[in-house]
Each structure stands twice: as structure tokens, then as C-alpha cells.
Amino acid sequence: MIPKPTFEDDLSGLPTHAFGPRSLTWWGIIGFMVIEGTAFALTIAAYFFVMAQERQWAPGQWQPPGLIAGTLFTIILLLSEIPNTMVKKAAEAYDVAKVRSLMPVMVAIGLLLLIIRGFEFNSLHVMWFDSAYGSIIWALLVLHTTHIGTDWFDTIVLWRLMRTPHGESPRRLVDTDENALYWRFVWLSWIPIYLLIYWVPRMFR
Amino acid sequence: MSSAQKPKPPAEKIARDGPKLTGAKLEARLAETWRTPPGFIGWLSSVDHKDIGRRYIVTALTFLALAGALAIAMRLQLARPESRLISAQRYNEIFTMHGTTMMFLFAVPVMQGMQLYLTPLMIGTRAISFPRLCAFSYWMYLAGGLLLWVAFVMNIGPDIGWFAYPPLSGPQYGIGKRTDIWAQMVTFTEVAALALAVTLTATILKQRAPGMTLARMPLFVWSTLVVSLMVIFSMPSVALASSLLLSDRLVGTQFYNPAERGDALLWQHLFWFFGHPEVYIIFLPATGFISEIVATFTRRPIFAYPIVVLSLVGTGILAFGLWVHHMFATGLPRVGYSFFTSASMSVSIPTGLQLFCWIATMWDGRPQFRVPMLYVIGFVITFVIGGLSGVIIAAVPLDLQVHDTYFIVAHFHYVLIGGAVFPLLGAITYWFPKMTGRMMSETLGKISFWMIFLGFQLAFFPMHISGLMGMPRRVYTYPAGMGLELPNLLSSIGSLVVATAVLLFVANMLLSMRRGQVAEPNPWQAGTLEWAAASPPPAYNFAHIPVVGSRTPLWDAGERWPVVHGLRVDDRELVLTTIITAGPDTREPSAEPSPWPLISAGAVTVMFVSSMFSPWAVAFGTIPVVIALTAWFWPKSPTPSKEPVIE
Numbered sequence A: 001m002i003p004k005p006t007f008e009d010d011l012s013g014l015p016t017h018a019f020g021p022r023s024l025t026w027w028g029i030i031g032f033m034v035i036e037g038t039a040f041a042l043t044i045a046a047y048f049f050v051m052a053q054e055r056q057w058a059p060g061q062w063q064p065p066g067l068i069a070g071t072l073f074t075i076i077l078l079l080s081e082i083p084n085t086m087v088k089k090a091a092e093a094y095d096v097a098k099v100r101s102l103m104p105v106m107v108a109i110g111l112l113l114l115i116i117r118g119f120e121f122n123s124l125h126v127m128w129f130d131s132a133y134g135s136i137i138w139a140l141l142v143l144h145t146t147h148i149g150t151d152w153f154d155t156i157v158l159w160r161l162m163r164t165p166h167g168e169s170p171r172r173l174v175d176t177d178e179n180a181l182y183w184r185f186v187w188l189s190w191i192p193i194y195l196l197i198y199w200v201p202r203m204f205r
Numbered sequence B: 001m002s003s004a005q006k007p008k009p010p011a012e013k014i015a016r017d018g019p020k021l022t023g024a025k026l027e028a029r030l031a032e033t034w035r036t037p038p039g040f041i042g043w044l045s046s047v048d049h050k051d052i053g054r055r056y057i058v059t060a061l062t063f064l065a066l067a068g069a070l071a072i073a074m075r076l077q078l079a080r081p082e083s084r085l086i087s088a089q090r091y092n093e094i095f096t097m098h099g100t101t102m103m104f105l106f107a108v109p110v111m112q113g114m115q116l117y118l119t120p121l122m123i124g125t126r127a128i129s130f131p132r133l134c135a136f137s138y139w140m141y142l143a144g145g146l147l148l149w150v151a152f153v154m155n156i157g158p159d160i161g162w163f164a165y166p167p168l169s170g171p172q173y174g175i176g177k178r179t180d181i182w183a184q185m186v187t188f189t190e191v192a193a194l195a196l197a198v199t200l201t202a203t204i205l206k207q208r209a210p211g212m213t214l215a216r217m218p219l220f221v222w223s224t225l226v227v228s229l230m231v232i233f234s235m236p237s238v239a240l241a242s243s244l245l246l247s248d249r250l251v252g253t254q255f256y257n258p259a260e261r262g263d264a265l266l267w268q269h270l271f272w273f274f275g276h277p278e279v280y281i282i283f284l285p286a287t288g289f290i291s292e293i294v295a296t297f298t299r300r301p302i303f304a305y306p307i308v309v310l311s312l313v314g315t316g317i318l319a320f321g322l323w324v325h326h327m328f329a330t331g332l333p334r335v336g337y338s339f340f341t342s343a344s345m346s347v348s349i350p351t352g353l354q355l356f357c358w359i360a361t362m363w364d365g366r367p368q369f370r371v372p373m374l375y376v377i378g379f380v381i382t383f384v385i386g387g388l389s390g391v392i393i394a395a396v397p398l399d400l401q402v403h404d405t406y407f408i409v410a411h412f413h414y415v416l417i418g419g420a421v422f423p424l425l426g427a428i429t430y431w432f433p434k435m436t437g438r439m440m441s442e443t444l445g446k447i448s449f450w451m452i453f454l455g456f457q458l459a460f461f462p463m464h465i466s467g468l469m470g471m472p473r474r475v476y477t478y479p480a481g482m483g484l485e486l487p488n489l490l491s492s493i494g495s496l497v498v499a500t501a502v503l504l505f506v507a508n509m510l511l512s513m514r515r516g517q518v519a520e521p522n523p524w525q526a527g528t529l530e531w532a533a534a535s536p537p538p539a540y541n542f543a544h545i546p547v548v549g550s551r552t553p554l555w556d557a558g559e560r561w562p563v564v565h566g567l568r569v570d571d572r573e574l575v576l577t578t579i580i581t582a583g584p585d586t587r588e589p590s591a592e593p594s595p596w597p598l599i600s601a602g603a604v605t606v607m608f609v610s611s612m613f614s615p616w617a618v619a620f621g622t623i624p625v626v627i628a629l630t631a632w633f634w635p636k637s638p639t640p641s642k643e644p645v646i647e
Helices: A024-051 A067-079 A081-092 A094-123 A132-163 A171-205 B025-036 B041-047 B049-077 B089-122 B131-153 B178-206 B220-248 B266-300 B303-321 B323-330 B334-346 B349-363 B371-394 B395-400 B406-436 B444-470 B484-514 B596-611 B615-632
Strands: A005-010 B561-565 B572-578 B584-589
Touching: A024 A132, A024 A171, A024 B220, A024 B266, A024 B334, A024 B349, A067 A081, A067 A094, A067 A171, A081 A094, A081 B371, A094 A132, A094 A171, A094 B334, A132 A171, A132 B220, A132 B561, A132 B596, A132 B615, B025 B089, B049 B089, B049 B131, B049 B484, B089 B131, B089 B220, B089 B266, B089 B406, B131 B178, B131 B596, B178 B220, B220 B266, B220 B303, B266 B349, B266 B371, B303 B334, B303 B349, B323 B334, B323 B395, B334 B371, B334 B444, B371 B395, B371 B406, B371 B444, B406 B444, B444 B484, B561 B584, B584 B615, B596 B615
Parallel strands: A005 B561
Antiparallel strands: B572 B584
16 A cells, blocks of 8 residues: 655746756657658668669759759758747747747748749759659658748747737747747758758769 | 746645645546546547557557458468468458558557556656647557558558568559558558657656656666657658658659669668667567566566666667668678678677566566466567577578578567567556456466467467478468478467467456456555556546655655645646656646547548549648647637646
8 A cells, every 4th residue: 555645845836837958848849850850861861872873963864953042042041040049049038029029030031931942843953753863852852841831830820829918928938949949950951951952963973 | 028027936826736635635626637528529539648548559459359360361271282262362462461450550559558558657647748649649540550451341452561562562563552551551650659759758758756767767668768769760761661652653753663763672771770670669668568577576676777778778779770681682792791690699689688687587586477477488488489580590691591481470470479469468467457447367367378378389380390491471372292281280270279369368358347356556566656546547647746766666665655746736737857867847737638639630631541642632631730730739718827738
């Protein structure tokens, strides 16, 4: 039998939210980032596996993808970290007004990036059904686009929520903080993909 | 700065557990707060980890029965040479369904179901970390299972083997929808398994009872943590592989098509990068069961706890370096053969260490041979035989001789049934009183154990012989006069004995659920926290969250049962602790029941299934998914409450 309880610490004074690894939300986000990061890494492994079948890369009959759209996308994506960091810091400082004013900027950047991404697909100079080279290039770009799209939609929902009275709740600021963390994953994972789609096919021709 | 400032001390009017609110009064209020709403809609909305865990286990056992029935069908066909009971095409479908169901719909889900049910109880918390994600996971798993089996019943079941190698599964040979159904079922089950892996990891790292440092965690929880991380790192591989296969089949990509510079071997790498860790994802939870059972029935903590933990972690890491041993027959560079042979052999070291630790525990303790312990003994004997045949086929020349023969079939049934199903049956017997409040019959349990154990040896040992004599796996018949009749007949008789014994086990479960001896909270006098909760546990698990001072708190409790207090009683609230030392850190709300996980899973199902027919379904199907997920997340009251809740 279990003896009668002996009461030790009173936890009623503990906070009901925390930022970073102290919160469950952070662990959830990290879990999914690791899953998606693994999927990226394996797709990159598949890229090199396919590349090993070829003497030239991009294979002779295809021009490497055009640089303009992809590079413009990369520059804007990297610059987006400035407002992203501002949102993150504002959330951690409990500055709801600033969060509310900056989130539409992130939404607009997401939309702009999705539009440029459309041009990127148009400048690959190969279709997904042409060859394994085309398939893997498209796979990398589609996989990354789903991340841009998902985070864009996430950000819209969160922005609308932050404009309600719920935005005042510190736990929503934790959500904002973790959403900004996820955006970092989105742009960090883009860097190797950008090199693989646009530069490696130029280096091995 | 806005009004949302740093946390304020809680208002005094909120009801909290403590010296003034304890006993029956507290339990009644907690029961009201944590209850699943009544009625069918309430049942569909449940986010209680025990409900979802039970559903996982029952569904997985149903799939075990279905896959078992297919196994019997195969054994009846092979009982005599040149049998015409089952046609070649139907036989292809049957072995594909058997393997696929066993691996994707039984083995992993049943282990995760046990983990989901037990983990919060073993670490002393009231709920799992993301309860709605767990509910979503279950519905996705169920939808994937139904997709496969409805297709089979409609005569469009897959016929490409459980690992679906292209080009057989590719667009050129795998015509029709059979392969698409297989590949999409993989997507369903991987989404489900990954969601559970994330929630289990977060729960273990952040929700352990105060004082339960990592070094005091039950070994089953350690195995759950290692396995969840393995799922996170391995399952994206098969999800990617099957997505690429689907896109080859549906939109004309060329990943696995050598004619357009793709490579069929890419599939094998991606599949086995998942497929080999998968074996340990199934096996390591079983080692967790064994550690708990052995400790309880020898009345002493497991010998050399740190070595068992290191073995679990070591196996988890080494499991990722072995996948190519499934591909020895594809032709590899010499260094590849050497590396993967030595890696395959080295994984037997941590497993061997664990075995020695269990044996040392039994040696030093006072073993009681109750039914769960008998399954442990059955495991040790069977798994050692399977492990030894594994070391044999890790050597390339031997592997090339027996590749794709019944020797391999014998090997993996010895390690998977001996290594995972025996411990699972022991675990079900062991935790049955916790889950149902009643004991299983010891007599029926012993009869079914001996029938399963001996029937298994009769069914699978002769397969080593038929394999060495050259009988290939996956053949629907064999000619007479080659000496294969006797081993095959023995295997068929053995499989019928196992099937009868499993039916007896299920009958024991059903009878005991109604008429079994009523169980107290700790009927086996075990040492871990789940036995401190009532049998079956209430929705809130523990009235007060215990403070843990050792690895076996129930054995070391003495006259004191220290607890923390101050958690809200009228809202769902958990205590989060620090990752390593488990010091109290924050209070966190826990999600209330919701129908949205089910609705979201329904929307995702519509998208996944229709995408097999048109790629546009991905675009249009996303809209309902997005609406459902937003409704899931969106708060239901117009203004936030004083203290946070997840409505």
C-alpha cells in the first residue's frame, strides 16, 4: 500500500509558461525540425546518389538552372532573418504591440518569396520527368517550397490570433517565439539546397 | 510594453491540490476535470493517453490476428508439395499483406501503444505532452490500416512484397493501384509513428516527476526514449522513399528508372536505412519490458543499470550503420562488405551485454516463475538462437548462400517473434491488471505460453533446414521429391499450434477482463511508479504528483510518500521539470478533449487517398486540412482565462 502523502514543495508559484527548451512547444518544434531536417538530408543523399550515375552534372543535354530567381530568393530569405529576429526578441520581451506590428511584415515576405519561387520553378531548364537529374532538382525545390508555404500559413494564423485578446497571453508569445525559430530552420535548410540546385550543376560540367 | 508582463503570483481563489484539498474530495474534482466527455462524440474526442494507448494496442492486436490468419493460409498451402489451394497471384498478395501488416500495422504500433499507455504513468505525470497529436496519430494509423485491408478485400491489395523493390513496384511492372495503396499506407503509418515519437520524447524529457533524474528513469522509459529518437531519424527515410516511388508512378519522375539515369538501388538504400533501425524499434521496447519484468519477479533492481542504459543507446546508434547488410547480394565494393559485416556483428555486443545483465539479475535475485517471467525465459532461448543465425548471415559468403531462402525467414521470425512478441505477451500479462483492474488466469497463461513456445520452435526451426536445402522464400509451392516435404509439414503443424495458443491467450484476456481476480494497485509488488496509481488508473493518473528519490520508489518508500502540491484542480495542469535533474520548472496546461484531431485526420485521409488518383488532389485536398488544423489550434473562448488552458 502507498503511505499517506507527505506534502513537500508547493508549486503554485511556478510560472505557467517559459521560452526555449523549458517549454513543451519548443520540444515539439525541435522534434519536427529534426524529422524534416532528416528528410532534407536524405534527399540530399539521394541527389549525390543520382549524381554518381552521371559523367557530367548537370548532364550534358541540360543547362544548369538560371541564377536570377534563385539568387534573389536567397537574398530576400536571408534578409528576412532581420525582421524575424525582431519578432523573436519582441516576443521574448513581452512586447505585444511590436509583435503585432512586425508579423504582417513576415507575412508579406512569405508571400513575396512564394511568388519568386514560382519563377524559380520556371528557370530550372529541366522538367521533373526528363531524367533522374530533373527529378531530384524538382524534389529538392518542392520539398523546400512546402516549408515556405507551411510557415507562411502558420504565420498568417498566428498574426490573426495575436490581434485578438489572446495575443496578450504570454503563452501566445511563446508560440510566436517558436514560429520565429522554425523560420530559422526554413532559411538554414535552404542554403545547402540553393548550392545543390544552382551551383553544383555549374561546378561539375 | 503591453499588459502581458512577466508572470504574476497566482490568484488565491484557484483550487489547488495540497494538504487542504486531498483524499476523496480532491479525487472527485480531478475526475471531473480530466474526464473524457460521455457519449460517442466524447469517445471520438478523447485525448487521454490511456484511451489512445489502449486503442492502439487493441487495433494492432486485431491486425496481428488478420496477419496471423494469412500466415496460416500460407502454411496450409505449403503443408504439402504442389498444392493448389492458393494461386500464385493470391499467394503474392498474401505474403505481401502478411509482412506489411506485421511490420507497419502490428509491430511498431503495438509497441508505441504500450509506450503511450505506460510512459506517463511510469514517470509520474497526468498526461502525455501533446495529447491531441496523439489522438490524431491514432486516427491516421487506423486510416492507413483500413486503406490497406479494404483494398485487399476489394482484390486490389499489394502484391510486391513488404519491401516493394522497384522495378517490380515501379510504373512499368506494378500496374494498377496495388502499389500506390501500399506506398500511401506507408505515408499514413509513418505520420502516425513520427507524431507519437515526438510526443513521447517531449514527455520523457520534460514531464518526469520531480526528483526522477535521468539516472533514476525506469529502463522501459529509457528504451522508449531511445526508440522514439530512432523513429525520428529513421522513418523520414521510408516516407521519402515511398513518396519518390509514388511520384515515379503518378507524375512520371525517374528516381528509380535506370533508363533515365535513375537507380533502383536508391530505393533499397532509402528503404533499409529505415528498415534496419525498424528491427530495433520493435526489439528495444521489448528489452524495456524484460528489464521491468525481470526486476519485479526477481525482487531486485536490474544488475548494472548503467550498462543496460548504455547498451540501449549503443544499439540505437549502431542500428543506423547496418542497413547495407540487406543488400549484400546487390554487389558492393569490398570495403563495403567488410564494413557492414563488422558493423552487423558489433551490434550483438550491446545486446549480449543486456542479456548478461538480465541473467545476472536472475542469478542474484529470487526469481518467481510467473507467466511474464516464463515469456522472458522463452525470449532468452529463442532470441539467442535468432541472434546466432544473425551473426552467421552477417558474413557475406554465408549470406550469399542463404539469401532469399527460408533460412532468412527462420532467422527474422526468431528475432522478431522471439525478441519482440514473446516479451510483448509477457508485458500484456504483466500490465493487464494495471490496464483492466483484473489479473489474467495463471493456469491458462502457462498453457498458452508452453504451446506458443514449443509451437514456435516446431514452426520455425525446420525453416532453417528447408532454407539450407535451397528452398527460396516467397514461392507459392515446391516440387515433391526434394526432401522439402517433412520440414514444411512440421512448420505447418507448428504454425497451427501457435495459432491455437494465441487464441487461448486472447480467450484468457477476454475471460479475465470479466471474471479475473480483482487486482490491487500493485499486485506484483513491483517497484516503479505506475503501480502507485489505482488499477485501472483514473483519468488524472495521480491525485498528487510524487517526488522520486530512487529508481524503485515503491520499494524504497518506507513510511513516507513525498509529493508536490499546488497544481490547479479545476483545469488540466501538469508540472514540467528540468531535463536532467527533474527539478520543478513550470506549470503547463494540458489540452482538453477535442474532435478536431479526428476531423483533421479525416481531411488528411481524403487528401492522401485522392492523391493516388490525381496529383491535383494534393492542392485541393490541402484546403480542408488547413481549415481543420486552424480550428484545432484556435482558442474556443473569445478572451483568455486568468491561468492558461488549452481548449
